[in-house]
Amino acid sequence: MDSSLYDLKQYKRGLRRAELAVKCLLYADDQVLLAPSASGQQEMINKRNEPVNKRDMKVNVGKSKVMVFDRGENTPECDTLIEGEKVTQGKEFVYLGNLFTNGGKHDRNI
Template sequence: MDELSVKCLLHANDQVILVPSACGLQEMVNKMNDFVKKKSVKVYVGKTKVMVFERGESTTECDLIIENEKVEQVKEFIYLCSRLQIIANMAEISKKRMNADNKVNGA
């Protein structure tokens, strides 16, 4: 879309939009919403989520609005049976991996 590099993951009626920065995200979502409305499709805002990935602790607020409703910002969500989540640091990642290994070893 114009100068904004956009990548999409599409499956049936699910869509993930990946953008390199939040700049222009609202405009892009507005264009996407206008397009689907022309096809008599409605974006279900209750199932729509926004997640910000950044180095360190994610603190950026992303106020995304669709049809006058604010989209919920989350730190994790499930897409096609895979959990996408923000993990603050490598120590937390290592702890989660050790816990998973211990469960396997104990089984």
């Protein structure tokens, strides 16, 4: 197992459901980091970037997106940074063929 993933396993952030904590979703070269707050998300991104930087690699900020799940009318703006660059905030994203929207829906498949 990649040591950077072990670091995230030990991290206290993530979404909790009863006794289960989900911190990230991984498939091939795609990653989804889940956090209950914008500050928690920023901490996880910073933690995840440590081993990336050690290997002289860089996250493609242009391909990175941030989304806030909120059932309210006005979704809060989230200023997430990767290596000082602001990440684009979206209202929906596709992960493994499933469309997720910021209102919490994920029932429409692509």
